[in-house]
Amino acid sequence: MGLVESGKIPKPLTKLLNMSRRYSMWVYQWGLACCAIEMGAAFASPRYDVMRLGVIPLPASPRQADFLVVSGTVTDKMAPAVRRLWEQMPDPKYVISMGSCANCGGPYWDSYSVTKGVDQVIPVDVYVPGCPPRPEALLEGIVLLQERIMNEDMAERWKGDPIVVE
């Protein structure tokens, strides 16, 4: 939209757009380890029901996704794939890092094959602590992300350089 790129959006319009973005998010689940099951419980189980937050799980591809949940241990062998998948997502994109392993390496802090935190590979918006975090904790993280989106200045966000895959 030309209005957004011009950098001048009236406040009420920003609010309207942000609200509509906030409650229509596709989440791409990058289930890696134990946390993937808790994420599955949050996304696929009727008990936690993530859709009431306006979040739609299980898109067909990262191309459709608005935010990514990295849940579980990222290893050095996996890190390039995480990066590539993140690059495939369209802007604006957000990342939730779920669980101690994705946050900082967790119990594998001294392992020879584990990346000590997914934020070494991709930028992270919300960290959800826990080993693994309960599904409720992930929902809390999603709510925090939604608040962040709500307060975002879209024009500011769009000013960034385009993401180019080499």
Added chain:
Amino acid sequence: MATTESDQMAYIAAQAADARVNVEVETDEGMTLNLGPQHPATHGTLRIVAKLDGEKVLAAEPIMGYMHRGYEKLTEVRTYPQVTTLVNRIDWLGSFANEVPFILAAEQLMEVEAPPRAQWIRTVLFELSRIANISLFLGDMAVQVGATTPVFYAFRDREFVLNQIERVTGGRFHPNFDRIGGLKDDLPKGWIEETGAVLGKMRDFCDEMEELVLGNEIFQARTRGIGVIPPDVALSYGLSGANLRASGIDWDIRRDANVGLVYDEVDWKVWTHPDGDSFSRFWVRLQETREAINILEQLLGGIPSGPIMAKVPRIIKVPAGEAYVATENPLGEMGFYVVSQGDLTPFRVKIRSASFSNMSITPWLLKGVFVPDIISILASLYFILGDIDR
């Protein structure tokens, strides 16, 4: 809607990247199809590279290591009580079952034995982990052959079991509850009755799964006669657990080589199936879940009273020696080979995980099947990536 240059560039680059990921090489022998490392049909991050001739798989090879976390090295720099925290996370669907063989191996070396009450509660939690683990398989297997509903039921009913585990141990997933010489705590008040009610629900869940999935024509067409493993091949690849029993071998560590758990006290049955195909693996697991409920119902009625902790020193030094203890985990035989040299940390721990051996048969098994069968065969072998890669 106007498209900016950056959008276009990003789109083109993304298309190129996608092409690289999906179809890597085309050779004279046929097409190479790459599944994974992130693929919705794998339990975690497994990658399968398959060479195809049309729909037929000429050769398929799993590529692992995307989840390799170096457990065996890390155990050498952790004290014995700290190791259970790590090994919890190997098979993350039935965590408590991972702790037990390690603790039993350490107990063997220290020559201590847990009091009877601790052994019973261990067995109870062990079987609860089995239900928590296999119930998800039952739902997931159906997803892999195209039915989405069962997995929602599985997630729904699994919560009841997880809640019971949480009430005892404080953790839904990784209890870290087992100690050398006993358990951390006793059962909370009223737990036994509540668990009895949960078992009733899980029995209904098994019936529901059977009704939904087992008799389904599509399910049968996708699994009957697919991925047949003959018994001698299964043995030489070291398959264990339900995969071995589905090939007609009547072998269960709980009955035949039981160490430290109280399966001798209850009346139960080992289920086998002669076919060795994907269907029989599903069937055996379904029956095993029922049998686990059966075992639990008997165990809950007879937990002896007494202490839950034997006398062990506060700082645990394990005498020198070697011990190998294996238990019948939800995924198959899980064993710990612990070498101690009298230190606070183990000298070497070899983890024999079930899925690693179960998966090592896939290059043999996937040869000559059709592409859609890759998914159903892998699903029926039932692996967990943490258990393969460790």
Added chain:
Amino acid sequence: MAEIPEHLLKRAQAAREKAEAEAKSSTGDSTKPEETAVTETTETDEEVILTDEKAEAALATLQQELEGKILDSHIATGRGLWIRVGIQDWRPAAKAAKEALDCKFFDWLSAIDWMPSPYGREHETEQDLINDDPEENDDKEMEWGYTGGETRFQLICRVYSISKKIGVMIKADLPDNDPRALSLIPIYAGANWHEREAREMFGLTFDEHPDLRNIYLPGDFEGHPLRKDYPLLSRRMKPWPGIVDVELLPGDEE
């Protein structure tokens, strides 16, 4: 409750009966393997010496089959049998176990590095010691476990006999200068991945193995992580945060 299809039940039952019948017939043939595993033989006032007849019988069978190639053996009562052979007898020993003892079940294969860790592995170590003085390293002597050993690396493999219910650990010393052994794939197909794992973790070589690529680590990974002299770099940077294992409880202060 849905019914289990009738034919399935029948087939399962038939298979079970067949397996039971086979188990019975095989026990009849061999010499008393179904006796209780642990029997008390000698009983004095104070001590009870336990022997493991099943393991002894298995050891006797293997000794007969391997004709003095077993360098050492160990029986842990009720816990199984360990034997050690020379590296040239690695494959024959596995073959003997499979054929004479009916150990058809391939359990696992791995290796042990018996060198004491140069970084210290004591609980109290605030930071892993960096010991560059080679002489001090030489002070620590290698201590081998059951059945002893001669060299730094030892291969170990466990096979199991489902009919006789006995597991055998086979160990073999690897030469220090060139750690290589014959692959067990012709005998146990499942050894393939286990040998690949042992190769990348310890830097061993298996002859006649078709495909000795890395199984876990990326292709450009340097070093062999399970060797004792492989450093965990994170531990060099930062003291181990889990030193306080037993925290004092309130009122527990000295």
